[in-house]
Structure formats: structure tokens, C-alpha cells
Amino acid sequence: MTLRERYEAIAAEVADACEACGRPRDAVRVIGVSKTVDIDAVEEAIAAGVHDFGENRPAELARKHDAFPQERWHFIGNIQSRQLNMVVGRACLIHSLCQESHADRIERLAAEQGIVQDVLIEVNDGEENKQGLPADDLLDMLLHCAALEHVRVRGLMTMAPQGDMDRAAATFKRLAELRDSMRAALRERGIENVDLHELSMGMSDDYREAIPQGATMVRIGRAIFSENYA
Numbered sequence: 001m002t003l004r005e006r007y008e009a010i011a012a013e014v015a016d017a018c019e020a021c022g023r024p025r026d027a028v029r030v031i032g033v034s035k036t037v038d039i040d041a042v043e044e045a046i047a048a049g050v051h052d053f054g055e056n057r058p059a060e061l062a063r064k065h066d067a068f069p070q071e072r073w074h075f076i077g078n079i080q081s082r083q084l085n086m087v088v089g090r091a092c093l094i095h096s097l098c099q100e101s102h103a104d105r106i107e108r109l110a111a112e113q114g115i116v117q118d119v120l121i122e123v124n125d126g127e128e129n130k131q132g133l134p135a136d137d138l139l140d141m142l143l144h145c146a147a148l149e150h151v152r153v154r155g156l157m158t159m160a161p162q163g164d165m166d167r168a169a170a171t172f173k174r175l176a177e178l179r180d181s182m183r184a185a186l187r188e189r190g191i192e193n194v195d196l197h198e199l200s201m202g203m204s205d206d207y208r209e210a211i212p213q214g215a216t217m218v219r220i221g222r223a224i225f226s227e228n229y230a
Ligand SMILES: *Cc1c(COP(=O)(O)O)cnc(C)c1O
Pocket: 033, 035, 056, 076, 077, 159, 203, 204, 205, 219, 220, 221, 222, 223
């Protein structure tokens, strides 16, 4: 199959999965994770209809963003403070924020540029994945970010344990429930400027599990960009 055929098959499957659980066909955005491919494959993906791309290294995000600034670039990698200057302003959405000090640095960089940076908070699955914030610390993080004028939290992100679809589905369900409880907790405190609409969850192996649980974004690398992924 060509890249176009792989992407079209996934896009159709995602739309069908939305419909099957009573959601609008365009409720889930497919992000093509281009971290392992070069500019030519990105170009091919754009021609095939991909307009959201995910990168996990700041310099690579900067390079590809600057080659295709009209596309939407998502930062999905571990954050290191001194590389945030390459990401803020270029990324339409930073999916992987999990430290208050990084939020403060994003605030300063975004203020300098006169923009508001959209972010997601990455939440730990509570099992083997070590990155992300423990669920118990999430409310404090949201309260911290709500006070920052140039950082806007749009939702939550997580990664499921690999290889077990039941556990993946349970992880995604927990993230959706956590979002609902955080919404209630924020409302109780009179905080209106944090909407938490987005749930970034699901990758090549487990996006089928994520959509019924309420994913609004799936991050798909190999199933789009690899010829050998089956
Ligand atoms: C690499 C990566 C993906 C895509 O993984 P695939 O299994 O290739 O679909 C998604 N999310 C994050 C955070 C990644 O690092």
C-alpha cells in the first residue's frame, strides 16, 4: 500500500468508529506522527490529506515546521526546559506538559511572542509508563496553569501500556473519567477558562480502543508512515 492508501484507510476507519459510538464522523483528529521520517514523506502525507503532524524532538519539530509552516505541528515528546524556545509558537499544541516549571517557562516564552500557547497535560497511566503527571497531582497542575495568561490547557494526553488491548481501553477510560472529575473540580472552584475538551490518546496499535472511550486526537506513526506495519 502507498502512504495515501494507508492514511485513507485509517481516516475512514476512524470516521466509522466515531459513527459506531454515536459521535460525529469528524470528532477525532488523526495526527500523523512523522518523527521517524524525513521531509519527502511529510510532503507525500500532505498531498494525501494529512495536515496535523506530531514530532517528539524540538529541533526536528522546528525544522519540519519551518519547511511546512502552513501545517499544524504537535509536540508530543518529553520536554526539556532549554529546548522549549524551539517549540513555543511553532507547535499548535504541546501534548506533553507535566511540570509546573515548564508551564512557567512556556508562559514567559509565549508572553514574549505575544501569543497564547495551547497545551495538554500528560497524565501517567499509573502502570508501566513513567512519563506524565500522576493523576493525584493533576488538579494542582491545572490550578497552576489556570493562573497563567499565555498558557491555555485544552485537555489531557496519555500513553497506554503496550500489547494488551483490554488494559489500553481501561487506561483510556480512566483518562476520560479523570477529565470529567477535573471539570467538576474546576467548576466548583469557579474556574471557567479551562475547558479540557481534548483527549489525546491512541497510537497505531490501540487507536481502535481509544475512540469509543472519547479520544479527540489519535497520534499515529507507523500505521501511516511505515511500509512494514501490518
Ligand atoms: C511515536 C509516538 C506515537 C506514534 O506511535 P506509533 O506506534 O508509531 O503509532 C504516538 N505518541 C507518542 C507520544 C509517540 O512518541
